[in-house]
Amino acid sequence: xxxxxxxxxxxxxxxxxxxxxxxxxxxxxxxxxxxxxxxxxxxxxxxxxxxxxxxxxxxxxxxxxxxxxxxxxxxxxxxxxxxxxxxxxxxxxxxxxxxxxxxxxxxxxxxxxxxxxxxxxxxxxxxxxxxxxxxxxxxxxxxxxxxxxxxxxxxxxxxxxxxxxxxxxxxxxxxxxxxxxxxxxxxxxxxxxxxxxxxxxxxxxxxxxxxxxxxxxxxxxxxxxxxxxxxxxxxxxxxxxxxxxxxxxxxxxxxxxxxxxxxxxxxxxxxxxxxxxxxxxxxxxxxxxxxx
Numbered sequence: 001x002x003x004x005x006x007x008x009x010x011x012x013x014x015x016x017x018x019x020x021x022x023x024x025x026x027x028x029x030x031x032x033x034x035x036x037x038x039x040x041x042x043x044x045x046x047x048x049x050x051x052x053x054x055x056x057x058x059x060x061x062x063x064x065x066x067x068x069x070x071x072x073x074x075x076x077x078x079x080x081x082x083x084x085x086x087x088x089x090x091x092x093x094x095x096x097x098x099x100x101x102x103x104x105x106x107x108x109x110x111x112x113x114x115x116x117x118x119x120x121x122x123x124x125x126x127x128x129x130x131x132x133x134x135x136x137x138x139x140x141x142x143x144x145x146x147x148x149x150x151x152x153x154x155x156x157x158x159x160x161x162x163x164x165x166x167x168x169x170x171x172x173x174x175x176x177x178x179x180x181x182x183x184x185x186x187x188x189x190x191x192x193x194x195x196x197x198x199x200x201x202x203x204x205x206x207x208x209x210x211x212x213x214x215x216x217x218x219x220x221x222x223x224x225x226x227x228x229x230x231x232x233x234x235x236x237x238x239x240x241x242x243x244x245x246x247x248x249x250x251x252x253x254x255x256x257x258x259x260x261x262x263x264x265x266x267x268x269x270x271x272x273x274x275x276x277x278x279x280x281x282x283x284x285x286x287x288x289x290x291x292x
Contacts, residue, residue: 041090043081044102045116047073048200051225051284052117052251055096061287066096076221076284077115077251080134080269084113084253087268088261099199100179103128106256113265114254117219120247121181124254131253132266135277138249139185139242140223140235141169143215144208154234160227165240172214175204181248182217188242205230217242219249224285 047055047066053075056063062082063074073094085092095111102118105111106128120130143161145154149169153161170191176183178197186194195213198204204216205226215236218226223235253269255262 039091040093041081041085041088041113042067042093042095042111043077043085043113043115044095044097044105044111045073045077045114046099046102046200047071047075047094047096048202049075049117049222050201050229050288051076051221051281053077053115054288056289061283064092064094066094069096071096074284074287076135076281077117079280079284080253080272081113081115083272084115084265084268088264099177103254106254109256112255112261116254117222117251118254119181119250120252120254121245122247129255129257129259129262131255131262132269133247133250133252134269134272135221135281136246136250137219137221138237139182139217139244140220140237141166141174141215142204142208142218142223142226142233142235145232145234147214149214150234150236158234160223161234161236163236163238166238166242167240169215173212174215174217175207175213176217177201177204181244182219185242185244186217201226205233208233221281221285225288228285229288 045053047053053073055066055071056074057071059065059072061074062079063072064078064082066073073096078094081092095105097105099116102114102116103124106114120133143150149172150161150163153163166189169189171193173193173195174186174189175195175198176186178199183197186192198207201218201222207213208216209230209232218235227233227235253265
């Protein structure tokens with residue numbers, strides 16, 4: 001009986017020790033994760049929308065390593081994300097994901113902000129908040145230089161084509177990115193052949209190169225980016241262009257509702273002059289990978 005009693009006591013003691021150790025390890029992991037999150041500024045983006053953001057193989061030109069990857073993200077959004085993280089006293093962590101996953105990731109606290117060339121539209125404001133605008137642009141059409149729709153307008157050496165009206169593209173096969181105003185405004189062209197929306201700009205560029213589409217709607221910086229990256233591309237600017245709220249062709253930082261850092265981030269953005277913003281964009285256009 002004494003031996004059984006001793007063995008029972010040893011077993012109980014061992015169980016208590018194991019449970020205690022397990023609890024300590026779980027607490028350690030939790031504390032570590034919480035500590036890391038409090039020091040990190042986790043920014044979500046596609047890293048596939050030059051010149052706003054893209055993926056590259058090294059840290060050239062200030063690119064930042066993408067979480068869980070050996071690749072790096074560069075571009076206009078990265079430059080601003082670095083400034084914001086520095087001023088907040090946090091470490092910038094870039095989280096790469098698909099466009100449709102950005103807002104859910106923000107809402108579920110998987111990221112702290114969206115800096116992905118995202119426009120602060122009224123529809124998006126229903127679910128998330130936005131800072132002040134940190135870039136204002138306008139809509140353009142990206143086309144091939146040999147397109148029949150610009151054959152009387154484009155001259156070799158032109159940086160872009162200027163046309164009177166978007167109605168010149170009546171009957172054209174056009175598309176835009178899924179769940180963006182780029183795709184929505186296509187309906188403003190009479191008789192247009194609105195193709196299926198695409199997930200990203202890489203897919204749109206491939207479709208345009210192959211002749212599957214006649215063009216895609218974008219914003220001017222991406223149009224410049226596309227025309228510099230691909231020798232057979234140009235972009236069209238219209239005197240009577242797409243009608244949209246200015247917020248739909250601007251970008252801002254996406255945040256969760258009632259984010260305590262919003263005022264501070266706005267203060268940081270306000271401290272960046274218009275001249276500096278344009279210089280950052282010019283640099284991003286020049287630094288983008290030669291082909292996307």
